[in-house]
Amino acid sequence: MASKIRSIFQSINSKLKQFRRWQLTPAPVKPMSNHRHICLNCSHKYTGDFCPRCGQPASVKRLNAKTTTQGALDVWGMGSRSMPRAIFHLLFRPGYMIADYLHGHRQPYFPPFKMLFILTATAMLIAHVLPGTVSAIKGDSNAQVSSTDSVASVQADTTMLSGAIVSHEITKAAINPDSTSSSRTKDADEDLSAEEQAELNKVKGAVFNSVAGFSTFVDNIDKTNKPLSLLITQFFLTIGMYCFFRKSPRMGRLAFTEQFFGQVLMTSQLQVLSILYMLMTLQVRTDEDFALPSIIIVIVALIDFKQLYGFNWWKTIKKGALAMVVSFVFQVAFYLLGSGIYFVVKYAFQLES
Numbered sequence: 001m002a003s004k005i006r007s008i009f010q011s012i013n014s015k016l017k018q019f020r021r022w023q024l025t026p027a028p029v030k031p032m033s034n035h036r037h038i039c040l041n042c043s044h045k046y047t048g049d050f051c052p053r054c055g056q057p058a059s060v061k062r063l064n065a066k067t068t069t070q071g072a073l074d075v076w077g078m079g080s081r082s083m084p085r086a087i088f089h090l091l092f093r094p095g096y097m098i099a100d101y102l103h104g105h106r107q108p109y110f111p112p113f114k115m116l117f118i119l120t121a122t123a124m125l126i127a128h129v130l131p132g133t134v135s136a137i138k139g140d141s142n143a144q145v146s147s148t149d150s151v152a153s154v155q156a157d158t159t160m161l162s163g164a165i166v167s168h169e170i171t172k173a174a175i176n177p178d179s180t181s182s183s184r185t186k187d188a189d190e191d192l193s194a195e196e197q198a199e200l201n202k203v204k205g206a207v208f209n210s211v212a213g214f215s216t217f218v219d220n221i222d223k224t225n226k227p228l229s230l231l232i233t234q235f236f237l238t239i240g241m242y243c244f245f246r247k248s249p250r251m252g253r254l255a256f257t258e259q260f261f262g263q264v265l266m267t268s269q270l271q272v273l274s275i276l277y278m279l280m281t282l283q284v285r286t287d288e289d290f291a292l293p294s295i296i297i298v299i300v301a302l303i304d305f306k307q308l309y310g311f312n313w314w315k316t317i318k319k320g321a322l323a324m325v326v327s328f329v330f331q332v333a334f335y336l337l338g339s340g341i342y343f344v345v346k347y348a349f350q351l352e353s
């Protein structure tokens, strides 16, 4: 009995070792054939996969149903260009695949930006088609499909209602600055003259409105151009990652752009996982970048960082957390700057006169 268990354990162990070896191996390159081709474009005779004179691939054949389908699928990354392969590698050896890509293994994988756009469009399509929608509820624990759970939908309504009240207050402040000063503000500003008071409230209203205005502007980008919004988020995450991961055991020194490409590939990976998660749970989130619960996103990101940068677990967690803090600070600064610009453009001159 004991020996049987031991042999099972050993076979699992050797399978795991094999998997680890495979994870560390870059995608294989097919051996070159000795077959002689005549280029259909320039009639040059050659051996190899591409015409050395004009660059047309040897795989180009006369048009038929098969090559036409292939051409149509190529546009969507399903043909001979390798989106399914890129997705497969992103699921099973994500960090190592990204490391290979940054080291120059470009040919086996689909271009990252195109892939992110296609995957985001697919995720949005699925989110649109699925019946259950979870939105405006914060925290994954109480995320429920609103069509089946009235409590969740009531919660959602309350959240939206309080949001509406806040924005109503802000609008009121902007339209009629004098009417909104609460008794508390009155006490604090007691020694101000009525005129100064009105002026102060006007400025307060304008500041509130600037912050709200810029937030709405950012929200609109998120609603109308999801891929762009994801890229902006990745830009801020890259700032944090650049502070703590630009020098690492596996990658040596990385440029900001390289790390940004790494983040874009990770976003594609999260988008694939979101699609799978939505299809499995039939749940959709419209208030977050991804349909996945936050805890899964954190675990996936840590696995990616560990594989890509090669720090030990403890360092990966510590540096990852610090990177998130830095990127958060930069995002807050971005909001403040944006609101400031909004304020200057929209209200500063108005207040002057």
Ligand SMILES: [Zn+2]
Binding pocket: 039, 040, 041, 042, 043, 044, 051, 052, 053, 054, 055, 056
């Ligand atoms: Zn040729």
